[in-house]
Amino acid sequence: MSPARLAGALGLLGALAGCAAVGPDYRLPSQAAQGKPAANAAFQSANHAAFNPQPLPAGWWRLYDDARLDKLVAQALSANADLRAAAANLRKAMAAEASVNAERDPHASASATAQRAQDSGEAYLIEKKLPVANIGDGGVKIGYEMDLFGKLARAEEAAHAGMEATAAAMDLVRSTVAAQTAGAYVQGCAAGHQLAVARHELDLQNRGVAVAKRMQSAGRGRAADVARAQAQADIPSSAPRCPACRRNRRPPASAWPRCWARRRPNCQPQQRPAPSCLG
Numbered sequence: 001m002s003p004a005r006l007a008g009a010l011g012l013l014g015a016l017a018g019c020a021a022v023g024p025d026y027r028l029p030s031q032a033a034q035g036k037p038a039a040n041a042a043f044q045s046a047n048h049a050a051f052n053p054q055p056l057p058a059g060w061w062r063l064y065d066d067a068r069l070d071k072l073v074a075q076a077l078s079a080n081a082d083l084r085a086a087a088a089n090l091r092k093a094m095a096a097e098a099s100v101n102a103e104r105d106p107h108a109s110a111s112a113t114a115q116r117a118q119d120s121g122e123a124y125l126i127e128k129k130l131p132v133a134n135i136g137d138g139g140v141k142i143g144y145e146m147d148l149f150g151k152l153a154r155a156e157e158a159a160h161a162g163m164e165a166t167a168a169a170m171d172l173v174r175s176t177v178a179a180q181t182a183g184a185y186v187q188g189c190a191a192g193h194q195l196a197v198a199r200h201e202l203d204l205q206n207r208g209v210a211v212a213k214r215m216q217s218a219g220r221g222r223a224a225d226v227a228r229a230q231a232q233a234d235i236p237s238s239a240p241r242c243p244a245c246r247r248n249r250r251p252p253a254s255a256w257p258r259c260w261a262r263r264r265p266n267c268q269p270q271q272r273p274a275p276s277c278l279g
Contacts, residue, residue, distance in 0.1 A: 056175070061182045069185050083177055086170035093166040095158040103145060103152050112138040173198045205233035 017256055045051050077083060100166050118132045170209055202244075212229040215221030 044220045058144070061178055064182070066185075069182060072185060073178050073181050076177050079172065080173075080177045083170070083173050086166075086173045090163070090166045090170050093159075093163040097156075097163045100155045100159040103202070106142060108142045110138075110140045112136070163244075188205065202233070205229070209233050 028035065028149055046053070058069075061069060114134070115135045116132060116134050119130050121128055121130050124130075145152065170229065209226070209229040212226045216223060216226050
């Protein structure tokens, strides 16, 4: 082949390699739910003063300015099994993308063989015996895959999309773990404040009974006043709430992210931390 024809063939192959990938690019179907008006409507509380359409900060739980909560979230993020699995899936997706991208690189291989053999003289039409000889063979191969029909381009697009989907799934797991931890912590704090209010209310009622008895002893009160104060102190409006508050001080195991314990295979109820804001 003449040099001109060889250059023309190489130029044609280069032009084909630069062509667009085979098949049409992906387009969102017109009937997809994502394109419907209901799916793109604003949130019901979008006009509320507390609503903020901006993305969540990386450490949004620090807005509570609670060192104990920060420590609990950090422990949950480092010990949660689902988050570790999501991180492993992300590393796997990144490795798959790197492997697909490496297909565009040149490939080289080398081989070598050696043997000691004796050929038959009959193969060469010789009657006498041939001597034993050392035979060796070696070679180097260099190849490059040209993406003529967009196979590699489509594979790279698919690998990159898979990696991004896996990263989004990991971010969802991370946000869920932090939200569950913060929710359980706030629940425990609220129960602690309710318990403190119930105890204070019961203490006031008991003090009212004591005052009524002192006034009766001083001749300024009546037995009916003492009985009324005692009945108010015995009304089951405050005291029964205290056991529930005590139970809620430590939220149930289901409220905390799964596998809270850092070095134990199973999570036990006694491993749940108690919020420091409880009284």
